Amino acid sequence: MSPRRCVVIGAGILGASVAARLASAGLRVTLLDRDQPGRATSRWSFAWLNSNDKAPRRYHDLNHAGILAWAELAKDLDGDAWYRPVGHVELASAEGTPELTARVHRLTEWGYPARIVDPAEAARLEPALRIPAPGAFFLKEGYLLTEPLIARLVAHAKSHGAELLTGEPGRVTRLEPGAVPRVRTAAGTILEADDVVCCAGRWTPELAAVPLVPWRIPRSTAPGLAVRIGPVTPPGPVRLVHTPELALRPHPGGLLHLEAPDAAVDLHTPESELDRWADELLRRAQRTVHGLDHARVVDRKVCPRPMPIDGQSIVGRLPGTPGVYVAVTHSGVTLAAHLSRLITEDLTTDTPPACLGPYTPARFT
Numbered sequence: 512m513s514p515r516r517c518v519v520i521g522a523g524i525l526g527a528s529v530a531a532r533l534a535s536a537g538l539r540v541t542l543l544d545r546d547q548p549g550r551a552t553s554r555w556s557f558a559w560l561n562s563n564d565k566a567p568r569r570y571h572d573l574n575h576a577g578i579l580a581w582a583e584l585a586k587d588l589d590g591d592a593w594y595r596p597v598g599h600v601e602l603a604s605a606e607g608t609p610e611l612t613a614r615v616h617r618l619t620e621w622g623y624p625a626r627i628v629d630p631a632e633a634a635r636l637e638p639a640l641r642i643p644a645p646g647a648f649f650l651k652e653g654y655l656l657t658e659p660l661i662a663r664l665v666a667h668a669k670s671h672g673a674e675l676l677t678g679e680p681g682r683v684t685r686l687e688p689g690a691v692p693r694v695r696t697a698a699g700t701i702l703e704a705d706d707v708v709c710c711a712g713r714w715t716p717e718l719a720a721v722p723l724v725p726w727r728i729p730r731s732t733a734p735g736l737a738v739r740i741g742p743v744t745p746p747g748p749v750r751l752v753h754t755p756e757l758a759l760r761p762h763p764g765g766l767l768h769l770e771a772p773d774a775a776v777d778l779h780t781p782e783s784e785l786d787r788w789a790d791e792l793l794r795r796a797q798r799t800v801h802g803l804d805h806a807r808v809v810d811r812k813v814c815p816r817p818m819p820i821d822g823q824s825i826v827g828r829l830p831g832t833p834g835v836y837v838a839v840t841h842s843g844v845t846l847a848a849h850l851s852r853l854i855t856e857d858l859t860t861d862t863p864p865a866c867l868g869p870y871t872p873a874r875f876t
């Protein structure tokens with residue numbers, strides 16, 4: 512029997528992970544992207560591996576399994592280049608302390624490593640912190656460097672026979688469902704497969720009918736502002752840090768990657784306002800950690816998240832469209848290693864794993 516053919520659309524963290532697993536499982540994989548791999552949302556992600564505040568319990572468990580799946584993959588896929596399980600320090604304001612305490616209590620009951628820390632322990636855990644405050648430490652959280660990771664996932668898929676098509680030959684213009692689903696590309700080719708897995712991130716609705724939060728409209732909640740600053744004078748922060756006004760983590764090239772919960776920006780926000788926010792985040796970072804006396808804003812980007820309308824991942828066969836499978840989620844960095852394993856099990860056994868049941872696209876019909 513010839514191996515099952517699978518076309519994967521999108522070479523972000525999710526599509527690259529799916530292509531790598533399917534190719535390793537012996538399927539004949541074609542991976543398509545209209546750009547180079549890893550240049551879209553995955554590139555700008557805060558990339559925090561966490562199940563810190565995910566509800567309900569089953570969604571927490573899925574994300575927790577996601578963190579563990581990266582730890583496993585790191586052993587086999589040159590993890591030193593992209594896996595950063597550095598732990599996460601969260602500092603709380605006085606008003607925020609009861610919520611943080613309750614969260615840590617709930618998470619430890621659920622078997623998720625977390626503990627409350629006093630200001631001295633917070634400072635010991637992250638010596639770069641300038642502000643003494645109580646908080647919590649999440650031992651097993653961390654972050655990923657998505658660009659070197661995606662490069663390795665694609666190389667792994669190719670080493671198992673996958674073909675990568677980018678640019679016009681990789682740009683999908685139409686998906687035709689059927690017993691033998693067909694994918695049309697901008698280069699005029701038609702690819703036939705046994706299954707098409709659509710991992711086109713926030714562009715998925717252009718190819719397959721799944722409901723995402725509209726991200727192009729003014730005041731959409733999907734876009735986030737990512738700001739990169741540097742240089743950081745060593746020794747800068749090594750862990751992922753949250754305060755009530757800022758999220759930060761180290762980034763390659765001696766930089767820090769910053770986000771802020773109140774930076775309400777969208778794709779229509781004027782450049783001057785984005786500059787103002789970027790400078791504001793720089794100032795907050797300088798208040799929060801040592802090593803930023805000479806730092807300036809190096810890069811900034813408004814990037815929309817692929818957000819399913821009900822806040823939960825969408826993974827599975829699309830009803831009424833034979834041969835078409837979709838995978839889209841706003842926790843894509845945390846979940847990609849685990850979801851790609853589940854998707855491979857689903858496609859190779861024709862039996863959806865029970866834990867994917869709540870995330871089926873059929874819930875919207």
Ligand SMILES: Cc1cc2nc3c(=O)[nH]c(=O)nc-3n(C[C@H](O)[C@H](O)[C@H](O)COP(=O)(O)OP(=O)(O)OC[C@H]3O[C@@H](n4cnc5c(N)ncnc54)[C@H](O)[C@@H]3O)c2cc1C
Binds near residue numbers: 524526549682714
């Ligand atoms: C600001 C921000 C912060 C975030 N923070 C976190 C976090 O801390 N933790 C976390 O887990 N997640 C986080 N996320 C979410 C996470 O980054 C995404 O869920 C994840 O990157 C999505 O990966 P993806 O592969 O599905 O999509 P993408 O990385 O967007 O990849 C989709 C690919 O599809 C391609 N494509 C699209 N249409 C076509 C077409 N027609 N033909 C061919 N190719 C096509 C694109 O070129 C792209 O390469 C964050 C997101 C943002 C924006």
